[in-house]
């Protein structure tokens with residue numbers, strides 16, 4: 001279990017929360033389209049195996065070919081959140097207070113658990129994250145992110161005890177589709193992030209490097225999902241960026257779980273990657289999604 005946050009860390013959370021409010025003012029700025037709140041075992045990355053509460057937000061501008069949650073991508077007015085157990089919200093958007101109550105519900109009478117914020121891409125809803133952090137107090141917040149919004153990540157970084165950053169490779173992504181206020185009737189007053197996702201290989205390199213720069217020296221990890229078609233050249237470039245900018249982050253090479261559009265990699269696609277990571281001196285693990293192996297959420 002994580003140690004409680006220190007006073008100064010808690011203080012920096014409060015500061016980040018208010019600076020986020022300044023950037024995302026107005027009614028509705030802190031609601032988010034929650035897909036589900038559930039309790040499970042962390043199945044990826046540095047906290048693998050730890051019991052956590054997961055808060056999955058809808059909305060993602062990326063289109064990873066290996067995505068295992070494509071139902072999280074787009075918003076529709078008729079969607080409703082699964083807030084744990086029998087509880088369904090009655091609107092697409094939930095408030096931070098509703099989600100804090102759902103977290104307590106799924107924990108039942110057990111101890112408070114670290115909260116993993118995932119998606120979709122949770123950074124699409126910065127106002128919600130800042131407000132939820134105020135309601136969860138000293139509870140460790142973990143962020144699962146694609147790292148496509150480094151300016152937003154920088155603004156909110158103080159909220160998170162741990163950040164799990166995907167090293168996205170342009171060859172595994174289709175063109176992004178932004179979520180914009182006004183584009184989707186269902187958005188109402190909700191305010192999505194005002195930072196666009198990278199759309200070219202060069203943009204991705206710069207964006208990935210910016211995110212790694214922010215996470216160096218922090219409680220964070222880097223995940224590299226590998227499919228049957230992942231480009232070795234792109235993967236090597238990402239590993240070189242990690243080595244140069246945040247060499248202290250543990251690297252999790254994650255053989256992709258097969259989905260309709262993309263297959264699991266053969267061993268000979270994985271081996272050169274961990275060999276190169278070791279050559280670069282990175283702390284390296286190869287771990288598939290453990291929650292998939294256990295057939296749990």
Ligand SMILES: Nc1nc2[nH]cc(C(=O)O)c2c(=O)[nH]1
Nearest residue numbers: 040041042043118144291297
């Ligand atoms: N058990 C479990 N662990 C996870 N770690 C990261 C997840 C994600 O979807 O981001 C995830 C998830 O969906 N389930």
Ligand code: SF4
Nearest residue numbers: 060062064067120146
């Ligand atoms: S960033 Fe995550 S949710 Fe978005 S498309 Fe990629 S894998 Fe799916």
Ligand SMILES: [Mg+2]
Nearest residue numbers: 068069118119
């Ligand atoms: Mg998942």
